[in-house]
Amino acid sequence: KQEVTQIPAALSVPEGENLVLNCSFTDSAIYNLQWFRQDPGKGLTSLLLIQSSQREQTSGRLNASLDKSSGRSTLYIAASQPGDSATYLCAVRGSSNTGKLIFGQGTTLQVKP
Amino acid sequence: EAGVVQSPRYKIIEKKQPVAFWCNPISGHNTLYWYRQNLGQGPELLIRYENEEAVDDSQLPKDRFSAERLKGVDSTLKIQPAELGDSAVYLCASSHSGNTDTQYFGPGTRLTVL
Numbered sequence: 001k002q003e004v005t006q007i008p009a010a011l012s013v014p015e016g017e018n019l020v021l022n023c024s025f026t027d028s029a030i031y032n033l034q035w036f037r038q039d040p041g042k043g044l045t046s047l048l049l050i051q052s053s054q055r056e057q058t059s060g061r062l063n064a065s066l067d068k069s070s071g072r073s074t075l076y077i078a079a080s081q082p083g084d085s086a087t088y089l090c091a092v093r094g095s096s097n098t099g100k101l102i103f104g105q106g107t108t109l110q111v112k113p
Numbered sequence: 114e115a116g117v118v119q120s121p122r123y124k125i126i127e128k129k130q131p132v133a134f135w136c137n138p139i140s141g142h143n144t145l146y147w148y149r150q151n152l153g154q155g156p157e158l159l160i161r162y163e164n165e166e167a168v169d170d171s172q173l174p175k176d177r178f179s180a181e182r183l184k185g186v187d188s189t190l191k192i193q194p195a196e197l198g199d200s201a202v203y204l205c206a207s208s209h210s211g212n213t214d215t216q217y218f219g220p221g222t223r224l225t226v227l
Contacts, residue, residue, distance in 0.1 A: 043219050043220045105154050
């Protein structure tokens with residue numbers, strides 16, 4: 001059974017810092033991995049999607065990497081801003097390609113001005 | 114383009130009462146998902162529809178939960194009777210197809226059972 005873990009559960013940094021969020025999964029047979037952002041009281045917004053054949057994806061100040069063999073992904077946020085404060089969730093889709101996403105519990109980020 | 118619409122946004126009920134949640138997916142999206150998110154946790158899939166057909170309902174507690182997607186568009190998730198442990202945020206998502214497409218999430222319905 002696939003399990004997804006995110007560490008740390010919460011993180012507080014001063015504005016301008018570069019930071020890394022971690023995601024690990026127990027079964028390396030995945031189809032893809034996604035990073036989502038969730039603001040309080042709102043749904044999830046997809047940030048980056050990495051296919052199993054890819055090593056990383058970039059969007060603006062965000063860079064996500066995938067090491068399938070070790071069961072790890074990182075989300076790198078450069079020059080953090082207060083507007084980046086949110087909960088970040090990673091989710092993996094199994095290789096059976098059923099569409100089912102398995103989510104981690106999330107990392108809640110606070111960027112202080 | 115309008116996103117996934119859910120209603121109500123908040124619902125407070127007493128235990129043993131019934132409750133229903135409604136979801137309108139993005140136009141043209143064939144696949145619809147219902148997730149439950151407990152406080153401090155990631156969402157967990159309850160049921161997935163491909164058009165009108167429920168293709169994965171293995172995590173749906175069928176003794177008290179039911180769902181339908183008439184005409185392959187809107188969907189309703191029902192709980193009867195509700196229990197204290199059902200307090201959570203219920204998220205609806207949709208995608209163009211069920212395989213590789215990104216899932217787009219609605220804002221969710223926050224259910225509190227007293």
